[in-house]
Amino acid sequence: MPGAHPIIIAGGATYVMVSQELSRANVTVAEDADFLAGEHVDGPFSAYSQAQIIDKHAPDSTGGKTYAELDREDPLRDVAMNASFLRASLFTSVVSFGVAVMAMGVGLAFILAGVGLRAVGAVAVPAARTRAEV
Template sequence: MTSTARTASTGTGRRTARVVGLIGIVAGVVMIVAGATTWVTVSSQLEAQNITVSQDADLLAGDTVDGPFSAYAQAQVIDRHALEATGGKTYAELEQDDPLRATAMNASFLRASLFTSVVAYGVSALVIGLGVLFGLVGWALRGLGAAPAPAAVTGTTRPAVPQPV
């Protein structure tokens, strides 16, 4: 029996698996709570701004901006409106003294703010997903640690050897 097999079959190896499993479950719960809290916070902060997706949006027109899809839709509309106002030019393409440069800059800042919230939603979803994964792995480790020890191998047992014919 190898030292690894001996350790796994002893109480020490099983106890370690159970402790690591518990740590995984706790970490998973913390991650799920943190991700959900971030999601709710970003949603409430966006909703408090009373932004409505423009009526000429490709999707979610008229909806309140309070989630990742509505924030993305509004950012796309802002970009389209800014390009229409500047004749298709971006902030960097406009002359320094062009009065439309301020319009392009404001549109750029608004889009960046909305995209920041979209990224925050993505990170929140990732953290929640990883929390679920950590919890499942922890649960599996706890189960392995609780499994009965394998039967001991004795020196009297010999594997069957094929006999020549």
């Protein structure tokens, strides 16, 4: 039985690290979020939910204007900028979770391909030897 592929280990370690870093921020999904309201942000779904609710609240706080639309001297520009940065950070963590899971899937695919090739080799080599002996 093959052991864990290093890519699976790296993907798993990345997933855990990103989850721990999110958890350390002590963020809770807003109560009016569409899903996972009130949950601690420590995974891809809770991070996505919180990013979505920030996107919903930010226009309310800035009169519907984005960072680029606000005047440079407008104090609401900082609100829009912080909302944008928070969303980007949360979406970065969502992407990181996805890449970690993809890496684990690739590692598993390598293991399965190796097992399959060994099985084919185990059948093909004795058959070739038998034909050579005849």
